[in-house]
Amino acid sequence: MFVRKKKIKGKEYAYLVENKYINGRVKQKVKRYLGKVFRFDRSGDFPVTTVFDKGRIDAIKDLLKKELILRGFKVRGDVLERENVVVDLKKPEVLFKGRKACIELNEGFLCGYTLRKLYRLGDGDGFAVANALLSAGIKLSKDDFVKFFERYYGGEADEHEQAD
Numbered sequence: 001m002f003v004r005k006k007k008i009k010g011k012e013y014a015y016l017v018e019n020k021y022i023n024g025r026v027k028q029k030v031k032r033y034l035g036k037v038f039r040f041d042r043s044g045d046f047p048v049t050t051v052f053d054k055g056r057i058d059a060i061k062d063l064l065k066k067e068l069i070l071r072g073f074k075v076r077g078d079v080l081e082r083e084n085v086v087v088d089l090k091k092p093e094v095l096f097k098g099r100k101a102c103i104e105l106n107e108g109f110l111c112g113y114t115l116r117k118l119y120r121l122g123d124g125d126g127f128a129v130a131n132a133l134l135s136a137g138i139k140l141s142k143d144d145f146v147k148f149f150e151r152y153y154g155g156e157a158d159e160h161e162q163a164d
Contacts (some may be wrong), residue, residue, distance in 0.1 A: 003102070003109045003135065004028070006035055012037040014102040014109055035100030035112045038085050040071035056152040060118050061089045063138050084125055092116055105137025129153060 004017040014034040020027045024102045047071040052059050065075060068087060078090040083123040085103065086095045092115035114136040121132055126149055133140065133148075140148060 001031060001048070003114070004030075005104075007111075012077075014111060016113060018094075032113070033100065034109070035094065035102045035111055036096055036108070037102045037104055038096065039104045040073075041081065042070050043072070049132075052148055052151045057119055059152070060138075060147070062104050064089060064110070064115075064136075067138065068103075071103075071105075071116060089115070092119060103137070106134075106139040108135045108137035110137045126153075 001016055001018045004015050005012050006015060007013075014032055014037050015030045016032040017028045018030050018031050046150050054062070061078065064087075065080065068082075069075065071082070073082040073087065078088065080087040080089070084097050084099045085101055087093075087103070087110065088095070091112075093112040094103060094110060094115070100112065102109045108114065114132075118136050118138075121129060129149060130145065133145075
């Protein structure tokens, strides 16, 4: 399953979509509405190397906080806010005026679904971990991904499993 963005009456909305093969053709079936899509411009960049000295969930929260702070979000504990868009990293959910929302980050979407998917990552292979990080909008350098994977998943990431 993956997140697809649709434009309806000039506004963008995110949906969770699954591919189904029917009679040799691919059909996309909408599984869940994820919310209105918001896009915030990024200003600046954070340090090249990231230190992973906390627990896995806390490291993920720190990466998300850095990404959102660069987009102008204000931090209050595990809650980040900008222009009525609230990201609660503890619950986890992304809301706009109390309704579901998605934030388009890098090549992915940050929403309640992708946050929960990140937090629930078990003993995944490198490809699953990289996919979950990218689908939530976290973009790591190859070196940082290898450090992250080795620290939290206790293995070595293969060359083809590294995120760019």
